[in-house]
Amino acid sequence: MKFSGKVAVITGAARGIGRACAERLLADGARIVIADINAERLATTVAEIGNPDNVFSYVCDVSKKSDVDDLIAAAVKKFGSVDIMVNNAGIAMIQDFLDITEQDYDKVLGINLKGPFFGVQAAARQMIAQGHGGVIVNMSSINSGLANPKVATYAISKGGLNQVTSTAAVAFAPYNIRVVGVGPGTIMTEMVDGSFIDSEETRRQILSRTPIGRCGKASEVASVVSFLASDDASYMTGETIYPDGGRRILNYTVPVED
Ligand code: NAI
Numbered sequence: 001m002k003f004s005g006k007v008a009v010i011t012g013a014a015r016g017i018g019r020a021c022a023e024r025l026l027a028d029g030a031r032i033v034i035a036d037i038n039a040e041r042l043a044t045t046v047a048e049i050g051n052p053d054n055v056f057s058y059v060c061d062v063s064k065k066s067d068v069d070d071l072i073a074a075a076v077k078k079f080g081s082v083d084i085m086v087n088n089a090g091i092a093m094i095q096d097f098l099d100i101t102e103q104d105y106d107k108v109l110g111i112n113l114k115g116p117f118f119g120v121q122a123a124a125r126q127m128i129a130q131g132h133g134g135v136i137v138n139m140s141s142i143n144s145g146l147a148n149p150k151v152a153t154y155a156i157s158k159g160g161l162n163q164v165t166s167t168a169a170v171a172f173a174p175y176n177i178r179v180v181g182v183g184p185g186t187i188m189t190e191m192v193d194g195s196f197i198d199s200e201e202t203r204r205q206i207l208s209r210t211p212i213g214r215c216g217k218a219s220e221v222a223s224v225v226s227f228l229a230s231d232d233a234s235y236m237t238g239e240t241i242y243p244d245g246g247r248r249i250l251n252y253t254v255p256v257e258d
Contacts, residue, residue, distance in 0.1 A: 001029025002230050007079040009033045009071065011062050011119060012089025014041035016189035017139065020218035021086050021225045023049050028226055030084065033075040035060045037089070062089045062115030063107075072122040081130055084229045085123035087116035088139040092154040094195055105153055112157030113164070120168045124177055133176030135229045138165045139221075140183035142244045151196075158183070162240050169238030178237040180228045185244025187216040208253040212245030 008025045012018040013034035022034045022045070031054045036042040039059045046057045056078045060067035075082050090112045093104055116138050127134035143151060144158035162181055169179040186192055186206050192215070197203050207213065224243045227233055242248050 002226075003028045003030035003084070006030045006083040007033065007075060007081050008084035008086065008229070009035065009075050009082055009123065010086040010088055011035045011060075011071075011115070012139075014038045014045050016191060017184065017187060017218045017221050018086070018088040019045055019049070020222040021088060022055075024219065024222035024226050025084065025086075025229070026050055026054060028230075031079045032056070033058060033071070033078065033082075035062070035071050035089075037061045062087075062119060063110035065114075065118040068115065068118045069122050072126050076126060082123055082126045083130075083134050085119060085134070085136045086139070086225060086229075087119040087136070089115060090139060090141075090154075090157075090191075092151055092191060092195060094150050097149045097152050100153055108153035109157050109160075112154065113160045116161055117164050120164060120179060124168065124172050124175070124179075127177050128172075128175050133178075135233075136168065136172075136177065136179045137225050137228055138162075138179070138181045138240075140165070140181040140240045142183050142185050142242060142248050144183055144240065145248065165240055166238040173237060178228075178233070180233070180236055180238070181240030182221060182224050182228065183240045183242040183244065183248075184221045185210060185216055185242070185247045187218055187221055189218055204256050207256045209247050209250055210245040211247075211250055211254050213254070213257065214245065216243060216245060 008030040010022045013022045014036035033056045035058045042057050060071045141158040143155040144162045165181040
């Protein structure tokens with residue numbers, strides 16, 4: 001069990017990719033603290049994936065620094081340490097560039113960029129105090145480096161997040177804390193179903209940019225998170241890697257099967 005004795009905190013873990021990461025790290029032997037703003041869904045997830053000895057849940061809004069600080073404190077109180085932090089919670093708003101209001105901008109950037117920034121800070125502070133290093137994984141997106149004006153706030157937040165990853169990696173390397181990012185392509189979760197993919201046309205558009213020919217599964221992101229959080233990735237820090245079915249490196253498009 002590669003994470004036995006380790007404690008992992010995962011935000012946005014009530015469903016989707018966060019939940020898959022929680023299940024994977026749990027299966028790899030970690031005790032996990034799962035956090036989400038959706039208390040009801042979080043309670044269901046806890047009941048479905050673990051027991052009080054290995055799973056603890058905490059309701060929090062990652063866009064509030066005090067909630068994030070309290071999350072880390074609660075994790076330490078419950079399980080004694082924080083060794084892996086996965087800043088996964090995120091939202092997307094699909095809208096025209098000129099329709100984006102100040103409120104929309106603050107909302108998306110608050111959850112997707114400010115949230116992980118203070119998540120990194122709080123986790124790193126705790127890991128430094130513990131004195132034996134740790135790993136922080138930030139959930140980015142292929143949209144961090146591709147321009148889709150329909151999700152401008154999302155793309156801006158994820159672009160900024162990659163710089164949170166790289167600046168923090170340099171800041172905390174002396175403490176044996178690695179900070180890495182994962183930038184998925186299109187993964188079939190509730191976030192995507194009905195928003196990013198809202199019609200047969202958008203599905204075909206996405207697949208025309210996906211050489212592997214299908215959308216990803218949340219577990220295929222979780223396995224990358226598990227690798228990055230493990231000693232198998234001990235010489236990696238500051239990078240964001242992309243489980244995206246080949247989208248980022250594709251020039252033009254590929255044929256889509258019916
Ligand atoms: P999802 O919408 O299924 O799950 C997100 C979770 O975050 C939900 O449980 C939600 O309640 C929680 N959350 C939202 N706001 C929060 C807040 N303020 N504080 C705490 N929790 C909050 O989304 P999905 O698809 O699982 O995405 C997870 C992460 O992966 C996000 O950061 C997203 O940007 C990223 N991602 C997803 C991709 C996809 O295709 N599904 C592709 C690339 C990145």
